[in-house]
Structures are given as C-alpha cells and as structure tokens.
Amino acid sequence: MDIYKDFKFENNETPKYVQLANYIKNMIDKRKIKEGDKLPTIRDLSKRLGVNNVTIVSAYNKLKLEGYAYQKVGSGSYAKRKEVASNFRKEYSNALKKLSMEILSEVVDFTGETTAEVLFPIDDLKNIINEVLERDGANALLSDNRNGYTNLIYTINKVFWDNNLNNEDIIIVSGAQQGIDIASKGILNINDNIIVEKPTYVGALSVFKWRKVNLFEVPIEEDGINLDKFEKILQKNEIKCFYTMSYFQNPTGISYSIEKKKRILDLAEIYDFYIIEDDYLSELIYENSLEYVPFKWLDKRDRVIYIKSFSKIFLPGIRLGYLVAPEIFRETLQNSKHNTDITTSSLMQRALESYISGQKWKKNIKDLNDEYIQRYTQMKSILDNEFGDILTYIDPRGGLNFYLTLKDDYRVNTKELFMSLKKRNVYITPGVMFFTSQNDGQDSFRLSFYQTDKERIEKGMRILKEEIISIVNNQRGY
Known part of the structure; x- marks a missing residue:
C-alpha cells in the first residue's frame, strides 16, 4: 500500500515540508506507518511528490526533532511513535512532582531529583x-x-x-x-x-x-x-x-x-x-x-x-x-x-x-567526599554481592550515580519496573529517559545516591531486587 499516493500539497501559507511532516506524523499516529518502518529515501520521495530534495530533508528533520523519526547512519530514516516515550516522561516528571516534603521521609529517592537532604552546612x-x-x-x-x-x-x-x-x-x-x-x-x-x-x-x-x-x-x-x-x-x-x-x-x-x-x-x-x-x-x-x-x-x-x-x-x-x-x-x-x-x-x-x-569550600568538598564515598562503597558492595546474576555496570569511581543494565535472564522493561517500585515508595530513573529513541534504554536504569542515606540505600536495594524478581517470575508464569 502506497500511503503517499493520495497526499497532495495544499496551496496555502504552510510550508510544504511542514505539510509533509504533519501528514507522515498523522500516518504514524494512525499506525499506517508502523514503528521501525523505513521512510522512503529522499530522492525517491522527492520524485514521487514532485518537489526538491530540500523539502524532504526539512520534513524528515522536523519529524526527528519532534520524536517521530530517527536516523541510522548510512541506512536512512525510520519511523517511531512519539507518545509512548513522551507520555512516560510526563508520568515520570509528575510522579516526582507529587512527592511532598511530608512523605519524603518514607521515600527512597534513587533519582536524585528531590531535596529531602541538604549536606551543605x-x-x-x-x-x-x-x-x-x-x-x-x-x-x-x-x-x-x-x-x-x-x-x-x-x-x-x-x-x-x-x-x-x-x-x-x-x-x-x-x-x-x-x-x-x-x-x-x-x-x-x-x-x-x-x-x-x-x-x-x-x-x-x-x-x-x-x-x-x-x-x-x-x-x-x-x-x-x-x-x-x-x-x-x-x-x-x-x-x-x-x-x-x-x-x-x-x-x-x-x-x-x-x-x-x-x-x-x-x-x-x-x-x-x-x-x-x-x-x-x-x-x-x-x-x-x-x-x-x-x-x-x-x-x-x-x-x-x-x-x-x-x-x-x-x-x-x-x-x-x-x-x-x-x-x-x-x-x-x-x-x-x-x-x-x-x-x-x-x-x-x-x-x-x-x-x-x-x-571554606575545601572543607565542604572533603566532607561531601567523605559522605558520598561511603554511600558509593555501600551501593557498590550490594550490587556486587546481591545483584551479580541480575545486572551489569561500569564502576564510575566517583560521582553520584550507578548506571545498570539487566542481564538477559532478568531483562524487564524498566518503565514497568519504575511503576512497580513507585507503589513501594522507591524511585529510579529508567534508561529510556536518556535516549532520543524510545527503543533504547528499556533494559537499563540509573540509581543515584545523592538523596539516600545508608539506611535508605539498604532498604531501597532490597525492594529493588524483590521487584525485579517478581516481574521476571510473572513473565515466566510462576
């Protein structure tokens, strides 16, 4: 089915590349162009529609910027559905906004987005x-x-x-x-x-x-x-x-x-x-x-x-x-x-x-390092001893985060993991948040110890492991 055969440019003030981009977005939203479908080459589509290459390039660039397409170097442009990633980003943001100061004491914030704790004197x-x-x-x-x-x-x-x-x-x-x-x-x-x-x-x-x-x-x-x-x-x-x-x-x-x-x-x-x-x-x-x-x-x-x-x-x-x-x-x-x-x-x-x-900054930096290195060491120890079969990571050797990737036997969608953990007042940042395409980062997530003391780290890591295993067992029908 050639979905472009019925497309006609309107004779109005809207630029042609915008008209084309809007048409393709509509086709993606209606699933007439499916996630991952390759879009026509620039030369092919320009010939079919009777416009110059610049119009097609501009339309494809607009699609990429608005989250409806992505490019593979040397291969071409591909369709993607925007709303899944977009809606999740909104859901993630709204979930963190709803955290009130009154309940932060009950929350394990592995996102580092709240301000439950201020270590500056x-x-x-x-x-x-x-x-x-x-x-x-x-x-x-x-x-x-x-x-x-x-x-x-x-x-x-x-x-x-x-x-x-x-x-x-x-x-x-x-x-x-x-x-x-x-x-x-x-x-x-x-x-x-x-x-x-x-x-x-x-x-x-x-x-x-x-x-x-x-x-x-x-x-x-x-x-x-x-x-x-x-x-x-x-x-x-x-x-x-x-x-x-x-x-x-x-x-x-x-x-x-x-x-x-x-x-x-x-x-x-x-x-x-x-x-x-x-x-x-x-x-x-x-x-x-x-x-x-x-x-x-x-x-x-x-x-x-x-x-x-x-x-x-x-x-x-x-x-x-x-x-x-x-x-x-x-x-x-x-x-x-x-x-x-x-x-x-x-x-x-x-x-x-x-x-x-x-x-004065030197003493404060030393105090921050002393505190954060303890949290880093504790989280690293738990990851090494309790999560060795579940996930992999590259040791950061500093900073405030660990970035974790689930192994094949424990691969779950980390957006689903986020929703599951949220019910137990534990918050992580799913990997999809850090990519331009929703198809990437689905098996990874970030843990920050910026707003978590040792007690919260211990509690949060225990719940994290329980939820990963629970989701995997459900997938396997146990």
Missing part, C-alpha cells in the same frame, strides 16, 4: 550572607558587571584556573542547565548538526531539541565515546559541536581517558567543530586512579566551551555556575546570557565568592 551559608551584607550593604543587591560579579570572576580564575584564563571569557550563569541553554542559543541554528553521547543528560537533549538541531548519537564506552563511530559521523556530516560530560557522565557515570580527550580535541580542529564540556561533578573523585584533567585544560586551540555548576557542591536550589567562552564566541555568548535573564543574583554571587576565596 546551613550555618556557614547564614554567616557568609551576613558577612556580605555587612561588608557591602545595599551594593550586595546590585550587579557591577553584566557577565557576573567581578570579584567572583577573578576568584574563579585564580582558585580553579591559576589565572590561566582571560577574565573576559568567564560568564556567571544560573547553573549548568542555563549554561547549556546559553551555549546552544549562542552557537546553534536550526538544522545544525551536533553530536551527543548515547545515552546522555536529558536536560541537554531537551535544550537541543528546542533549538531544532539534528542530533547524532555516539555510543559511550568505558573511557568515553566510540571514536571510530564518532569520526565516521564527522566524515559524512558537517558537525557544529559535540556535547560531552567529561567526568561521571550522566547517566553512565563514565569518565573520559586523557587519550580520548586529546584525540577528540585533534578531531575538533581537523573537522572544525566545538566542544561543549559540561563539568558538573568532577570534585567527587573517589579513586586515585582517576586523574582530573578536563578538556578545557588540554584546549590549546580554543575549541572548548566549558560549563561548571556549583549547585551540587555549594547548595542545592541555589543555581550558580560559570561558562568559559572561546574568544570567537565571547560576545555572542555574553549577549545570549544577557538576553536570557540579564544578570544572576548579585547577593548569591558575592556569597559564593566569599565561600571560595575564604577556602
């Missing part, structure tokens, strides 16, 4: 804010620099970069998510091509989809992305940028080897693309075998847009971070920041500057 924060107000008075509420509090910029450069950066390149942002958004608005245009890790941070995927760019995914291995597949995409496509989380990648917990970082930087120069480096948890290294050398430290040709968040190490809920712009994009990214929210809270910037310059 609140008294320190009070003292810092009082000191800033006494010192600066009303000026504490005023911004002296649209790019951020000048003293904070200088302090960041001195303490974290040994004054090796240009202060003009540093922009204070309201957390890593805003940094990604600013970078995206500043350098990406509609239908630009970008590469992301597979899987990757859902917040970044959301930003890139809003920018209507074409996403290419490269599988991530134990020490970073697969370089062979990465370079093949670079050879066939004009790539604008590569988004990466270089330490404790979300969700996999993987950190890049120095060798892969150097090679990727070389490729950035060869193929003329830029790297957006999201460094959000590099302070939480638990093993000496893991050395801290971000892409930006190795960046000799100004190819890296570096984004750093203080939200996990300063205070959850107080969104602060900074972005380091390559000189070529400095003005563009500054304008992008100003157009987003003009300025970030002056009071909290001054408090952060006092916190960093006074060296």
